[in-house]
Amino acid sequence: MRRVVITGMGVFSSTGKNRNSFFENLVHGRSGVRPISQFDSSPLSIKIAAEISDYNADDYFPVKRQDMLDKFAQFALIAAAEAMESSGIKVSDEERSRFGVVMGSGMGGAGSYDAGYHNLYAKQATRLHPFTIPRIMHNAATSHICMEFGAQGPALATATACSSSGHAIGEAFHFIKFGMADMMLAGGADAPITYGVMRCWEAVRVLASGNGDPATACRPFSADRKGMVIGEGSGVLLLEELDHALKRGATIYGELAGCGMSSDASHITQPSVDGPVRAIRMALDEAGVGPEEIDYINAHGTGTRLNDAVETQVIKEVFNCHAKKLAISSTKSMHGHAMGATGAIEFVATVMAVERGVTPPTANYTQPDPECDLDYVPNVAREGRIRAALSNSFAFGGLNAVLLVRRWE
């Protein structure tokens, strides 16, 4: 059976504009949540987000190129460039058809929709900019990455809300494992901090307002948790077939050994226990890893009352007495819920935790909740070898993706 390893990683997020600063900030419990600066948020009840500070597209793309790129595609290209650079890979012309891309996005070109519809409805424009379609389409990030890096193999986009990039990485993993490709760039990108999208989320009543202290707004698993915080950014990983990586002397950051996927088929927003349990078991089975070998779980951990309690039940059901021994943390407490990018951003955090033997904490944890009674690595990072770890993504819509990374010795 072909094995798949991670040989490149890139992150562009509110907690760091590259993978090293991102992980450093997570380990030190530094939150990227701040007052929204991208638009006037004063009419909203929620005025905070995990926003990438001082983002200026001019720093990354020529003006002419920006015309064609919604912000989510810009973020994707920035993270993909870091993933390629960190891998040291040079893809020859002959190999291009064995090199593919899968990127997830929950919202696609939300900012371009917003701006276009504002012109249409508020300003009574009678026509929209002709680049609107190429900017908003969910596959724009995938297509631009393909063009930038010459990837001509299997390429597609996933759209499973908060699980989008978990599914993207899982699909890419299977493309390599089952022989359709040797190299895949996989991850996700989203740029949902727009007036329109924030109004949509506000209406769901699951967002934390922060009460004047944005950095402590998101408190997963803590008894005083108030909800999630919307984030933005991108995470991209280069997955490679093991022999291909060994032959070129690549640095291997970890082995992507299993992926589980499932559907709750029960409720459009409320999570179930059964669906995520099946996804975790599927990932363990595929990897041939026993539950007692999992030392760390990077939780979905949104910080809502319901998610964190249900996720705790899920972990107890799968791991039984080992549930109390393994470390669980939600890095969303710092980088926010970056929608379709969040699974990939969290998977990079998970791989780096395994590679470096450092478990990032759950920030802003203040008090235990009887419904959440496991070890959430409160506020302080922990050193120690991690044999294998899971990254959970449980989406609105009940679609679950779980990735399993094994330490590479």
Add this chain to the structure above:
Amino acid sequence: MNVGEKVIEIIAREQHLDPSDISIDATFEGLGIDSLDGVNILFALEEEFKIDIPDSVAQNMKSVRQVVDSLNRVLEGKDISDLAAMAKGSGPGASN
């Protein structure tokens, strides 16, 4: 500023080119303007001149001079259906 100068100014702005590099006889192909760039320029012209350029006419715009001639006729309120009839082959109008 006459229509020709205005058209060149708009094409230069949208393509991020120097206006002095665009002559009235330049073709879109020669300027590196692809099909999607073409519809973008049409959009900018429609916005600038507050007009609607019918698809049938748009398809015939493959050079700066064709754009200027078409625009002059639209602006003078003339019937431009004969321009549409002249259209042959592909023009601006993004593929796919």
